[in-house]
Amino acid sequence: MIPDAEDLPEVLLDLGVAHEDINELVALRPRVADDPGVRDLLERAVGAVTRDMGTVGGSPHFPSPPDGGDLLERCFSVYVYVAALPATRAYHRGLGVPDDVSRRTLADLGRHMAVHRRRYGSCGIHAVAWLGLHFHGELYQLGRLQYQRALLGGRSGDGVAAAGLPLTTGDPCVSLHIPDFRGPLSPRACDRSLARAGEFFARHYPEERYEIAVCHSWLLDPQLKEHLPKDSNLVRFQERFRTAWDTEPDDGVPVGFVFGDPALPVEDLPRRTSVERAVGDHLRRGGHWYGGHGWFLLPWSGTAAQGRLVEGA
Numbered sequence: 001m002i003p004d005a006e007d008l009p010e011v012l013l014d015l016g017v018a019h020e021d022i023n024e025l026v027a028l029r030p031r032v033a034d035d036p037g038v039r040d041l042l043e044r045a046v047g048a049v050t051r052d053m054g055t056v057g058g059s060p061h062f063p064s065p066p067d068g069g070d071l072l073e074r075c076f077s078v079y080v081y082v083a084a085l086p087a088t089r090a091y092h093r094g095l096g097v098p099d100d101v102s103r104r105t106l107a108d109l110g111r112h113m114a115v116h117r118r119r120y121g122s123c124g125i126h127a128v129a130w131l132g133l134h135f136h137g138e139l140y141q142l143g144r145l146q147y148q149r150a151l152l153g154g155r156s157g158d159g160v161a162a163a164g165l166p167l168t169t170g171d172p173c174v175s176l177h178i179p180d181f182r183g184p185l186s187p188r189a190c191d192r193s194l195a196r197a198g199e200f201f202a203r204h205y206p207e208e209r210y211e212i213a214v215c216h217s218w219l220l221d222p223q224l225k226e227h228l229p230k231d232s233n234l235v236r237f238q239e240r241f242r243t244a245w246d247t248e249p250d251d252g253v254p255v256g257f258v259f260g261d262p263a264l265p266v267e268d269l270p271r272r273t274s275v276e277r278a279v280g281d282h283l284r285r286g287g288h289w290y291g292g293h294g295w296f297l298l299p300w301s302g303t304a305a306q307g308r309l310v311e312g313a
Contacts, residue, residue, distance in 0.1 A: 001046065001083040002033055011082055014103060016110025021123045024071060031072055032079045038066055045080040050087040054095075054137035056149050056172075059129040074116075074124030081109055081135050088135045095204045097140075105134055105141040111181055118260045139177070142200055143193030144185065146177040149208065156214045156295050159242060165211075165297070173212040174201070174298070178219060178237075180257065185233045190240075198300035211301040218254045220292025221245060227278035234275065241294025249288030254279045 003011050008029060009022050017025070032038050045062035065076030085106070092102040109131055116124045125131070133139040139148040150173055152160060157169030174197070178185060194213075201210055219234060220243050228235050252262035258279050259269055269280035282289070 001039075001042065002029060002079055003082070005029055008082070011085065012078075012110075014107070015082070015085070016107030017078075017113055018110060018117070021113055021117070024123045025075060025078060028071055028075060029079075032076070038072070038076075041066065042076075042079060042083060045077075046083045049080060049084045049132050049135050053087060053091045056138060056151060058133070058138075058150075060132040060136055061129065062132070065128075071123060074122065077125050077128040077131065078109070078113070081106075081131055084135045088137065091137050097204055101140060101142065101200070105139065105146075108134055108141060108146075108179065111179060114181065115260075119256070140197075140200065141179070142196045144178075144182055144189040145193040145197070146179055147197050147201075148175040148177060149205070149210075150175040150214070152212065152214065155244065155293055156212070159244065160212055160295060163242065167212060171212075172208055172210055173214050173295075174210050176213050176215040178215075178217065185237055187233070187236050190237065194299055198298065202300070211298055212295055213298050214293070214295045215241060216291065216293050218250065218257070218289055218291055220294045221254075221290050222292070223282065223287070223289070224278060227282060228274060232274065238292075238294075240296050242296065243292055243294040245293065246291040248290070250291050251283060251289050253291065254289045255283075 002008065005026050008026050012022055012025060013019075032042060041063050048060045048062035051060070062080065065073045067073060088106065089102060109125070112125050112127050112131060113123065116122070116126050119126070133148055138150075139146055152167065152169050152171050152173045154169050156173070157167070157171070161168045183189065201208065220238055220241060222238070222243065222245065224238065225235050255264055255266075255269070256262035258275055266280065266283045269276065269283070271277045271280060279289070
């Protein structure tokens with residue numbers, strides 16, 4: 001199920017894994033491949049990821065990694081996704097998904113390893129289940145944004161229905177995600193990504209009709225507008241959405257995303273960029289950050305839906 005020691009580095013590089021992590025993962029391979037207990041755990045985990053490939057259902061749940069707090073526990077999911085890779089790529093090929101889209105989507109594994117190393121200084125992945133969306137055929141990287149095939153939840157469904165659209169909880173939607181290490185979140189980059197997504201889903205999932213995009217992120221907290229210029233990329237991204245937000249603060253999320261570690265002391269947060277200053281200064285003044293929830297009608301939606309939205313605005 002796992003490539004041999006000579007082939008494994010090439011597979012890891014294709015998945016965006018940094019060169020500094022390669023040797024550790026190759027050296028760890030025998031503990032995964034040769035231990036019957038670990039191998040059985042791996043087979044069950046791969047089965048959970050590849051079962052019902054492409055079915056929308058959220059991150060697949062697979063068995064917990066071996067205990068121990070060591071490299072094997074931190075990197076067990078890397079071997080799960082490496083072993084699931086042939087099934088995922090076969091699913092993509094069956095849909096006609098271009099190789100570059102497949103490759104860049106699955107390279108998010110390496111990006112998450114980079115996030116782990118930035119936060120903890122070691123080889124590993126902490127967002128283990130999240131990557132199951134990629135390898136289960138539910139999420140694609142299309143330019144600047146990621147698109148998860150999903151269903152409208154209660155909050156978004158109620159908001160969409162209240163706007164006068166004939167959609168409600170449980171109807172299809174695409175959930176937008178904003179990965180780090182992908183350059184600025186500029187309006188042009190987002191527009192190009194959305195245009196590409198419209199072509200992608202029409203071609204590769206023609207039986208699934210997507211009219212609504214949703215996003216659940218601290219980036220939709222309206223307080224950002226009080227700290228950033230009105231023409232900033234984040235403010236202009238917010239303006240695409242009809243939004244609501246949580247009533248309970250969640251300060252660790254923006255601190256983790258912006259500075260790499262949610263546990264950093266507020267008084268020590270750097271002020272190198274406008275976003276760092278916005279997040280840190282707001283907390284230092286005693287403020288809090290909240291999760292935001294938003295939706296908008298996708299640009300490729302039908303004219304009838306566009307008209308209903310205008311009438312209900």
